[in-house]
Amino acid sequence: MSRPELAGVAMWILGGSSVVAAWRVFRTDSMVRAAYWLLASFVAVGMVMVLLQARFLGLVLVLMMAGEMTIMAAFMVMFMMNPAGLNPMSMVHQHTTAKVAGVVAFAGLAFVGVAADFPDRPVDAASEPTAELGEELLGDSMLIFETAGVTLLATMIGAIAIAGKRGRFGNAQEGSAPPPVDPDAPAGPDARPSPMHGGHGGMHH
Amino acid sequence: MELQLLLVVSAALFGIGVYGALSQQTFVMIMMGIELMLNGAMLAAVALWAMSGAGAPKGQLLTVIVMTVMAVEAALGFALVIGIFRTRQADMTEMLEQLKG
Incomplete structure (x- = not known):
């Protein structure tokens, strides 16, 4: 077999296994395993991207998802009701609606993908997609890149604000604290006098 | 022909993601469904870039943006899971039914 043929076969095996792994995510009892099935799906898609010449993007995807799925598995152990799948239980609701929506989404998108007439303009084998992406990110599209950053x-910042111990709006059990009438007064039950307004500093008029 | 088959694969990933996001009760499992949808979108974008877009660099940029969306979704999703668990001891959608009209 020639190299392009081999790459084609590898692409189908990887594409098929990404779908199988994705399906296993919602079919396994253990939620930790579900996280790693999802990682397997992402790794397969990342390898397909590498075969499609998007080498940088494929490897970044694998790297990013390896980290994210490890965090996800840790979350499963910390929070979730059935992390190890020790007692098989149903963890789904509105099953019929979900199935129908999934099948409709697949059928609709697959129909568009097969029926639409996309131009046949494959990427030039002699080009350097990674170098071109780098030029694009730090050249014409730098604003987009910076915006993403x-x-x-x-x-x-938002994630820290939400996940912090006080939460975004303080402790729910303590009720809400009305805002102070004097804008200079400290706000909330646990507010401390700020160095600008309190203490014995020389800021008094 | 290869392009069409890749688009069918990405549609399958997206469809499984829709099923998961709608059917799962646990917040983190719902996030997994959303990630699968983005996975399918990314595969479709790269397949179109490689086989129909003549390898234009802006096509890869689109995938970088989808990856950013994915990171934002994961970070805020995990933060919300922690926040909800802290205030309500809830890890499933059914535990937050009080807001139903």
């Missing part, structure tokens, strides 16, 4: 920064 700032979005991720905002996400990190």
Whole structure:
């Protein structure tokens, strides 16, 4: 078999296994295993991307998902009702609706994918897709790249604000604290005098 | 022909993701369904870039954006799971029914 043929066969095996692994995610009793089945699906898709010449994106996907799925497995152990699948139980609701929606989504998208007439313009084998992507990210599309970076920064700040011990709006059991009338007064039950307004500093008028 | 089959694979991933996001009760499992949908979208984008888009660099950029969306979804999803568990001791959708009209 020639190399392109071999790559084609590998692509089908990987594509098929990504679908099988995705299906196993929702069919396994253990939720930790579900996280690793999802990782398997992502790794298969990442390898298909590598075969499709998008080498950088494929490897970044594998790297990113390996980390994320490890966190996900840890979350399963920490929080979830049946992390190890020791007692088989049903963890689904509205099963019929979900099945119908999934099949309809698949059928609709697959129909569009098969029926649409896409131009046949394969990527040039002599090109350097990774170098081109780098030029694009730090050239013409730098603004998009920077926006993605700032979005991720905002996400990190937001995630810390939501997940922090006080939460976004304070402790639910304590009730809400009305805002102070004096804008300079400390707000909330656990607010401390800020160095700008309290203490014995020399800021008093 | 290869392109069509890849698009069918990505449609299958998306369909399984829709099924999972709608059928699962646990928040983290719902997140897995959403991730699978994004996985399918990414595969379709890369397949179209490689076989129909003549390898234009902007096609890869689209995939980078989908990856960003994925990271945002995961980070905020995990933060919300922690936040809800802290305030309500809930890890399943059925435990948050009080807001139903």
